[in-house]
Amino acid sequence: MCMPMTGARRSTSFLLALTTAAGASLLTGCGVLPGITGGSREPLTVMTWAPDGTQATNMPGMPATAVAFSRWVNDNGGIDGHRLKVLTCNEQNTNIGAGNCARRAVKEGAVAVVGSYSQFGSAFMPPLEAAGIPFIGGYGISGEEFTSTDSYPVNGGQAALLAGNGRQLARDCERVALVRPDTIDGDDLPPLINSGLTEGSRHEVADIRAADDAGDYSSVAAQALERAGAGPGVPARIGRSAARQQARKGCVTAVLGERTETFLDSFRRVETADQKVRISSVVGSVGQALIDSTGGKEGPFEGAYVTGWYPESGDPRWDAMRRVVDKYAFGDNRIDTDDAGVQTTWIAYTVLKQAVESLDKDSVSTRELAGRLDHGQPVTTGGLTPALRWDFASMLASADFPRVVNRSVTYQVVRQGRLVAQRKGFVNVGPTLENARTSG
Incomplete structure (x- = not known):
């Protein structure tokens, strides 16, 4: 049984423990974690x-x-x-x-x-x-x-993601609709994505508010398609992926966290062959698990742009x-x-x-x-x-x-059902954030 020691007896016993194998074994048995020096450091x-x-x-x-x-x-x-x-x-x-x-x-x-x-x-x-x-x-x-x-x-939090997403979409999207939570924090998202969009787009984002606990987003999805200026349809025989490749001018960014999946279910029901847009989002709202569960390379995220904080x-x-x-x-x-x-x-x-x-x-x-x-x-x-x-x-x-x-973000894209780097390395969105003006 291990007993506490004090004073000179403790010092003498400690020295003996250091010089004998039996003493060292006893010390470990008294509750000192292996690898923790002397066991004296506080948890x-x-x-x-x-x-x-x-x-x-x-x-x-x-x-x-x-x-x-x-x-x-x-x-x-x-x-x-x-x-x-x-x-x-x-x-x-x-x-x-x-x-x-x-x-x-x-x-x-x-x-x-x-x-x-x-x-x-x-x-x-x-x-x-x-x-x-x-x-x-x-x-x-x-x-x-x-x-x-x-x-x-x-x-950089949601701020960096949204500013980065705006920059990521600015080159390819003439119109962007942002679907975001109807909350106080959600109110800051439109000016953030606009700070990135204005570096290349002719239009500010269309702000689409949505309840962050809704069970259906059909009306929100329809509004997003309309405000994004959904492009003309492409013959079904060329396939969904090819259709999206030919209709890049309208983009819908969904930033609803865990509810993004629910929004997507509604979006797929509302979208028609005559309404094709690029889907986009940010990490935290879209990840590999969601891409897999919605069909992988055959799903709606194929070709989607996603802005992240870290490497893929x-x-x-x-x-x-x-x-x-x-x-x-x-x-x-x-x-x-x-x-x-x-x-x-x-x-x-x-x-x-x-x-x-x-x-x-x-x-x-x-x-x-x-x-x-x-x-x-x-x-x-x-x-x-x-x-x-x-x-x-x-x-x-x-x-x-x-x-x-x-201030760094990463640009990613869904290719063959996998979220991969769209470009190598980090993108500094610090100057973009400094130009953003939010309600906060």
Whole structure:
């Protein structure tokens, strides 16, 4: 039985343990994790939240990925000797739920909230700010993530995606209809896509509002087709894909999160052979799983443009994440490694790990962690993002999105049923964002 030791007896026993194999074996048996130096470093408690089981967008893969990450690092000695404890919380897609998760993080002593999803920044940021808890790598769906000094985003959020999508469509689309949620945050999307469209298009986007929890979008789909100026029909004998190749002037971008699939079902019923447009979207609303479930290369997304934050899911830079998920998620079907939420969570925990390791302290406080992120060396993510830094010099010259330190997006396209790179590398949309004017 292992007994605690104090004073001179503890010091003598510790020296003996270091010089005898039996003593070393006994030390391990007393609860010191293999690989954790001396076992003296305090555990790290963090939280990851996301909505699950709601009528709107759900992101259960984000907390599940956080748990898998903690199993991996703890199996390998922790983060710089600190055992990682991950708290998870169902944010429920409500103001109350988001606030409750944040208050629980404060109550349970979380040193950070990492890789989380919520559109209710006005509810979750104040409790975190009051406690000085860093919010690392949120999904980027709420405006507060890009204005609060306690937020450390790893991507440019919806703002970068929409601005990038506008630029991606500007060359090929004379008219664009944007189908977006009829919410306060959704009100910011039209000016963002317009900031990109104006670099090449003659028309501003047609703003089509839609309920983010509707079961049918037929009227919305019909309106989108009309406002996009759907092109003339092409003889059915040449096939759907060829028809889309010949009708590129009208484009419909759907940005409804998880409800994009529901919209698409309605769109396919409403669209006729005489109404052909290019489909477009952004990651988070469209991913490989949706493309597969709607027919792959024979489905409506073939040829679609998609704007993302990160390299396409087949890029080898994601291999480390896939290996961890394969080994430590135990077949958890909530985790789809092609999903942008899962990918964001992986990157956010990569930031946490690198920041804690650079501190090299037996205990880590919220103040120390925030200070490292504010003033330390840039954090690298294995090429999944540009190097990340949140010091003053890295801020964006924008009143709405000053903390967009990662201004990069990727242009992707659906070819043969797979989401692949349309062009290599990252596209900097920082200047486009600086010119955007939103209601926020």
